[in-house]
Amino acid sequence: MNGTRAAERAAAKSTAGSAAPSGTGGPAGPAVPARPSFWTTRRRDFLTGYLFILPQLVGVLVFVVLPVGMAVWYSLNDWNVLSGKQTFVGGDNYAALADDPQLPRVLLATVLFSGGVVVVNIALGLLIAILLNRKFRGATLFRTLFFSPVVVSVVAWTLVWGFLLQDNGGINGMLATVGIDGPNWLQEGDTAMVSVVISQVVRSVGVNMVLFLAALQGVPRELYEAARMDGANSRTVFTRITLPMISPTVLLTVIVTVVGALQSFAQIAVLTGGGPGLSTTVLVYYVFQQAFEFNNIGYGSTLALMLLSFVMLLTMLQWQLRRKWVFYED
Amino acid sequence: MRTDRVRPVLLVIALSVMAIPFVVPTVWMVAASVKPLAEIFEAPPSLWTDSPTLAAYREAFTFQPFARQYFNSVYIAVLVTLITLLVSSLAGYAFARIRFPGANALFLVVLTGMLVPSEVTIVPLFQLFKSVGLINTHWPLILVTALAGPCVLATFIMRQFFIALPVELEEAGRLDGLGRPAIWWRICLPLARPALSAVAILTFLASWNLYLEPTVYLTSPELFTLPQALTRFADSYGGPMWNTQLAAATMTVLPMLTVFVLAQRHFIEGLSHSGLK
Numbered sequence: 001m002n003g004t005r006a007a008e009r010a011a012a013k014s015t016a017g018s019a020a021p022s023g024t025g026g027p028a029g030p031a032v033p034a035r036p037s038f039w040t041t042r043r044r045d046f047l048t049g050y051l052f053i054l055p056q057l058v059g060v061l062v063f064v065v066l067p068v069g070m071a072v073w074y075s076l077n078d079w080n081v082l083s084g085k086q087t088f089v090g091g092d093n094y095a096a097l098a099d100d101p102q103l104p105r106v107l108l109a110t111v112l113f114s115g116g117v118v119v120v121n122i123a124l125g126l127l128i129a130i131l132l133n134r135k136f137r138g139a140t141l142f143r144t145l146f147f148s149p150v151v152v153s154v155v156a157w158t159l160v161w162g163f164l165l166q167d168n169g170g171i172n173g174m175l176a177t178v179g180i181d182g183p184n185w186l187q188e189g190d191t192a193m194v195s196v197v198i199s200q201v202v203r204s205v206g207v208n209m210v211l212f213l214a215a216l217q218g219v220p221r222e223l224y225e226a227a228r229m230d231g232a233n234s235r236t237v238f239t240r241i242t243l244p245m246i247s248p249t250v251l252l253t254v255i256v257t258v259v260g261a262l263q264s265f266a267q268i269a270v271l272t273g274g275g276p277g278l279s280t281t282v283l284v285y286y287v288f289q290q291a292f293e294f295n296n297i298g299y300g301s302t303l304a305l306m307l308l309s310f311v312m313l314l315t316m317l318q319w320q321l322r323r324k325w326v327f328y329e330d
Numbered sequence: 331m332r333t334d335r336v337r338p339v340l341l342v343i344a345l346s347v348m349a350i351p352f353v354v355p356t357v358w359m360v361a362a363s364v365k366p367l368a369e370i371f372e373a374p375p376s377l378w379t380d381s382p383t384l385a386a387y388r389e390a391f392t393f394q395p396f397a398r399q400y401f402n403s404v405y406i407a408v409l410v411t412l413i414t415l416l417v418s419s420l421a422g423y424a425f426a427r428i429r430f431p432g433a434n435a436l437f438l439v440v441l442t443g444m445l446v447p448s449e450v451t452i453v454p455l456f457q458l459f460k461s462v463g464l465i466n467t468h469w470p471l472i473l474v475t476a477l478a479g480p481c482v483l484a485t486f487i488m489r490q491f492f493i494a495l496p497v498e499l500e501e502a503g504r505l506d507g508l509g510r511p512a513i514w515w516r517i518c519l520p521l522a523r524p525a526l527s528a529v530a531i532l533t534f535l536a537s538w539n540l541y542l543e544p545t546v547y548l549t550s551p552e553l554f555t556l557p558q559a560l561t562r563f564a565d566s567y568g569g570p571m572w573n574t575q576l577a578a579a580t581m582t583v584l585p586m587l588t589v590f591v592l593a594q595r596h597f598i599e600g601l602s603h604s605g606l607k
Contacts, residue, residue, distance in 0.1 A: 044509075044510070045428050045429065045430060045510065046430040048424070048428060048430075048510040049424045049428035049429070049430030049433065050430060052421060052423060052424035052428065052510075052514075053420070053425065053436060053440070055416075055417045055420065055421070055477065056417050056418065056420070056440055056477070056481065056485055057421075057436060057439070058477070059417070059443075059473075059476075059477025059481060060439060060440050060442065060477075060478055060482065063443075063451065063455065063473065063474045063477060063478035063479075064443045064479075064482075066458075067450075067455050067458065068446060068450065068454075070454035070458075071450060071451065071454050074453065128348065131345060136338045136341060138342060138345075142349065145352055146349060146352050148353065148356060149352055149356065150535070151583060151586045152355075152359075152583050152586070153557055153560075153582050153583070153586065154557065155539075155541055155557035155561065156557075156560060156580075157355065159560060159575055159576070159579055160355045160356070160358060160576065160579065163358075163362070163576065164355060164358065169371075170358060170375045173371075173372075173374055173375035174374070202351050202352055202355075206352075259447070263447045263448070265449065265541060265542045266541035266542070266557065269541070269545075284449045287450075291452075291453045292546060297453055301453055301454075304450040304452075304453065305450065307447055307449060308446060311445060311446075312445060
């Protein structure tokens with residue numbers, strides 16, 4: 001490919017201003033006959049490249065970059081949509097973060113929720129993938145079963161869990177048959193958090209399971225055979241071969257899962273509405289409340305930018321960490 | 331090993347127990363949707379009823395414009411998926427295969443779209459769409475989903491796929507006198523079916539699950555999408571109408587299921603080609 005390009009470039013140079021492009025110039029286009037074409041393959045490629053990325057680029061600029069800039073501006077203003085008054089207040093909204101008595105609770109809930117989701121999700125996804133990564137009858141069926149909640153929309157899935165988790169719902173009904181008096185799951189702080197974490201993990205772990213399965217199948221068999229010949233036990237094989245070999249996938253899923261958990265809105269809104277108290281009010285939900293329920297656009301935007309900085313920090317941190325513990329074949 | 335014969339049985343038992351929270355809610359949803367309301371809270375709970383009824387399904391359509399809301403969700407998801415397939419395969423191809431000045435910097439700009447949570451941009455986007463009179467229309471749901479967030483992930487997946495595609499195929503096309511657009515359309519896209527399937531599923535899923543956006547942008551019930559509509563089945567006291575809600579929720583599974591059945595053959599293959607492996 002490079003060779004062709006170089007040839008074209010040379011051809012373009014030598015013919016510049018004189019003759020028609022030579023045969024090596026590729027498709028010159030029938031519309032441009034004898035005159036030397038301005039449209040060398042290289043230039044044509046530049047133009048095609050820009051045209052091809054244009055819709056995506058415009059989309060990101062208009063719907064991501066511009067709004068982030070606007071959010072920064074909003075965060076410097078005091079702006080209540082209802083009163084319609086917008087006044088520049090500089091860093092006041094940022095100072096308000098320190099004075100917000102609710103914020104520590106919100107951040108705690110955010111850490112508990114995201115941390116819980118990531119730990120349970122990765123551990124469970126990996127466990128299921130390892131169990132399914134053997135040949136036995138029914139492996140495909142189980143894979144489908146574990147993946148099936150992904151097909152149910154988030155809100156439908158969350159509604160069903162809300163139904164099952166009620167005081168007189170199905171889960172307590174089942175517990176009652178074995179003589180356990182279940183808690184009122186969604187009405188007590190601790191169990192409400194456990195409930196949203198579990199329902200979220202069960203719904204989404206199928207995706208990570210599929211990615212882990214694909215990664216496990218990519219581990220060369222020879223490595224396992226060599227380890228077995230050396231008499232390694234299954235635990236050593238897992239920590240020394242399997243885990244390092246699939247670590248890029250683990251890294252990716254951890255990033256995607258943390259970022260996904262930080263953005264879980266529907267689950268919280270439908271299942272607990274942030275309650276009881278503030279026990280499940282994660283940052284995303286708090287942003288929504290401030291901006292659209294209390295109409296505090298300025299403070300809501302400040303919180304939103306805090307969320308953005310968390311996501312970016314985590315992503316960068318994991319990107320740095322990858323050098324330490326991610327194994328790449330090359 | 332001596333335990334070899336016992337193991338598969340233990341494995342299946344362990345997996346069956348683990349599968350309970352994955353399967354029971356869905357089965358429960360379907361079962362409860364055909365139960366008479368009084369039976370839903372029966373203890374001990376059962377997955378069966380002696381007098382199945384479709385009353386809740388009828389109720390779902392009469393309580394609010396559910397057919398209309400259903401159509402809204404489907405057409406928006408289909409439209410968003412088609413636009414994303416086009417936009418992301420064009421951009422992904424260009425970033426993978428065409429060398430043009432600034433490509434790397436522009437790719438980084440595009441990737442920021444993957445990093446920014448939609449909750450961060452929703453307030454400014456609301457103001458933007460308000461200023462052009464598009465609040466309480468489907469445009470924000472279509473444009474933002476099809477061109478930003480999920481589309482960026484799609485572009486990334488397409489780029490990873492095209493990078494791995496042998497260059498020789500394109501060179502053969504060029505010798506036959508094909509230009510870039512023709513190479514993209516006639517050679518690369520047909521080969522990219524696995525990646526396109528993965529993108530189609532992920533995008534459809536993303537659009538289908540949108541909840542914050544419709545909640546923010548839409549106020550008229552006939553414009554609602556399904557996730558939003560599902561939470562509105564409440565009686566005059568604000569209590570949830572459980573069996574109606576569950577019947578409606580059951581019905582919302584069908585389109586996703588259809589998409590998965592159509593595309594799943596390529597789905598895992600597509601993901602593993604995309605560098606996610």
